[in-house]
Amino acid sequence: MEPLKSSIHDLVMGLPSLDVTASLSTCFNQLKAVMPLDGIYINYFDKQQRCIWPIAQVNALGTESQSGKISLNTFMCQRLTSSHRPRMMVLADVQDDPVTRWVLSNYLPQARSVILVRLLIDGVHCGIIGFYSNLANQYNDTQAKLLQQLHRHFALIAALEIQQRRQAGSNMSFQRRGVDQVMDTVPETVIGEHNGLAEVMLKVRSVAPTRCTVLIQGESGVGKEVIANAIHQHSNSGANFVRVNCGAIPEHLIDSILFGHEKGAFTGADRQHKGYFEQACGGTLFLDEIGELPLTAQVKLLRVLQTRRTTRVGGTGEISVDFRLITATHRNLPQMIATGEFRQDLWYRINLFPLDVPPLRERKEDIPLLAEYFLESAIRRLTDDDHSGVTEYDTEQLMEYSWPGNVRELQNVIDRAVISSRNGKLEFDLRGEVASVSAITSSAPVDDIEIIPLDTMLSQYLHRVLLLCHGKIHGPGGAAERLDVNPNTLRSKLKKFEII
Numbered sequence: 001m002e003p004l005k006s007s008i009h010d011l012v013m014g015l016p017s018l019d020v021t022a023s024l025s026t027c028f029n030q031l032k033a034v035m036p037l038d039g040i041y042i043n044y045f046d047k048q049q050r051c052i053w054p055i056a057q058v059n060a061l062g063t064e065s066q067s068g069k070i071s072l073n074t075f076m077c078q079r080l081t082s083s084h085r086p087r088m089m090v091l092a093d094v095q096d097d098p099v100t101r102w103v104l105s106n107y108l109p110q111a112r113s114v115i116l117v118r119l120l121i122d123g124v125h126c127g128i129i130g131f132y133s134n135l136a137n138q139y140n141d142t143q144a145k146l147l148q149q150l151h152r153h154f155a156l157i158a159a160l161e162i163q164q165r166r167q168a169g170s171n172m173s174f175q176r177r178g179v180d181q182v183m184d185t186v187p188e189t190v191i192g193e194h195n196g197l198a199e200v201m202l203k204v205r206s207v208a209p210t211r212c213t214v215l216i217q218g219e220s221g222v223g224k225e226v227i228a229n230a231i232h233q234h235s236n237s238g239a240n241f242v243r244v245n246c247g248a249i250p251e252h253l254i255d256s257i258l259f260g261h262e263k264g265a266f267t268g269a270d271r272q273h274k275g276y277f278e279q280a281c282g283g284t285l286f287l288d289e290i291g292e293l294p295l296t297a298q299v300k301l302l303r304v305l306q307t308r309r310t311t312r313v314g315g316t317g318e319i320s321v322d323f324r325l326i327t328a329t330h331r332n333l334p335q336m337i338a339t340g341e342f343r344q345d346l347w348y349r350i351n352l353f354p355l356d357v358p359p360l361r362e363r364k365e366d367i368p369l370l371a372e373y374f375l376e377s378a379i380r381r382l383t384d385d386d387h388s389g390v391t392e393y394d395t396e397q398l399m400e401y402s403w404p405g406n407v408r409e410l411q412n413v414i415d416r417a418v419i420s421s422r423n424g425k426l427e428f429d430l431r432g433e434v435a436s437v438s439a440i441t442s443s444a445p446v447d448d449i450e451i452i453p454l455d456t457m458l459s460q461y462l463h464r465v466l467l468l469c470h471g472k473i474h475g476p477g478g479a480a481e482r483l484d485v486n487p488n489t490l491r492s493k494l495k496k497f498e499i500i
């Protein structure tokens with residue numbers, strides 16, 4: 001331990017610079033010779049905005065000043081500001097502390113064991129400096145106590161750095177707020193990108209800059225749209241991302257919506273409308289639920305992909321359209337080709353780079369991070385109350401469930417838990433599916449049950465639900481909302497059972 005002690009003594013006496021990257025670099029070079037160390041990072045805790053601002057980090061490749069922010073939920077903020085949180089912590093594994101696990105999963109997923117030294121100014125927590133190794137179980141309390149001597153220097157640096165950033169970009173936080181609003185619909189970061197979605201994201205990064213056509217496949221609610229968005233973001237094109245839900249366009253409007261129309265092309269066309277192909281020019285066109293596109297529209301889409309030209313309804317001239325195409329479906333397209341519901345030639349055109357997004361039950365390691373992310377978003381959107389956060393017991397429960405509705409179902413379960421929480425304590429109801437089935441059968445005496453095929457049962461049940469909802473599928477009070485399923489999923493089931 002002596003070498004570490006004397007190195008830290010030298011550092012405390014001799015860190016002359018108030019420049020953050022220079023200070024981190026000096027520390028890293030001296031300390032890595034006397035303790036296990038793969039990197040050091042420093043970040044700032046912003047209580048008002050309930051987030052962490054990464055400031056800088058150093059590793060064997062050099063130093064890096066950082067930007068961006070990591071949102072925290074109420075539970076995480078409470079943990080950080082709690083007077084019980086020790087001034088330094090030794091984590092044998094980052095998994096041992098939910099806040100550190102969340103923060104590092106965003107930008108240092110390789111870190112395993114960490115010494116955290118809190119940076120306090122006038123006793124107020126303003127951030128941390130973290131010393132990490134990529135291996136678990138590398139540190140002890142003696143090392144942590146020695147490293148704690150560096151906290152004053154880095155607390156000062158963190159405070160100065162944040163002050164400078166605030167002055168330099170008083171409109172930066174405004175811009176970030178804009179991004180946050182977008183995050184509530186399509187998240188900027190893909191949760192699980194370093195865990196259960198690591199392989200998918202590897203493909204995303206390699207295909208993104210190529211403008212190659214991508215077909216994203218996966219069950220309903222797995223995050224296909226999130227992946228499509230990530231491809232667009234990693235392509236750095238900066239141009240439009242136009243999403244079209246093919247299942248949501250009424251069949252008689254498909255032409256005018258995809259291709260656009262000229263003024264007067266039909267009754268009610270009181271002005272010219274640019275179609276989605278035109279709107280996506282120079283950027284990305286994302287055709288979601290492509291399996292729902294009727295055959296007539298499939299033929300027209302194929303023609304656009306072959307010629308890269310479209311004609312507006314009621315128009316005469318052809319318009320060149322240049323866009324990157326991403327499609328997605330939860331349907332089995334080869335099976336649809338076999339039954340004549342999907343054109344094989346179109347499938348060849350769109351299936352250039354297939355990307356499969358695995359269901360949540362096959363990547364359960366993502367559940368804790370997703371739960372924390374959704375909880376934070378639900379609290380922000382739905383309540384002003386404080387919440388206890390996701391306890392270890394809750395996480396176990398969430399991990400045991402099979403999530404037939406995938407990530408979307410997890411998000412709904414968390415929203416419901418926040419809405420129905422009492423005294424800030426969350427209660428997860430994972431019996432949604434079971435409850436509705438028992439509601440149908442409970443009216444019949446047990447020994448009187450006629451066993452019928454599941455599909456017949458489902459078809460009859462959906463038929464009754466639709467009658468109850470006066471035929472309304474989409475929107476408030478509609479069958480999809482009452483059944484808590486995606487309207488497109490419901491629509492395809494209703495079509496399958498020939499109810500609509």
Ligand SMILES: Nc1ncnc2c1ncn2[C@@H]1O[C@H](COP(=O)(O)OP(=O)(O)OP(=O)(O)O)[C@@H](O)[C@H]1O
Pocket residue numbers: 185186187189190191192197218219220221222223224225226227288329330407408411486489
């Ligand atoms: N990896 C992820 N990180 C953060 N949020 C996610 C992730 N995956 C899914 N979500 C969220 O879950 C919900 C469902 O995701 P999304 O709409 O992308 O699924 P989908 O596969 O396109 O569903 P569908 O087939 O029904 O269209 C969305 O609110 C999305 O923001």
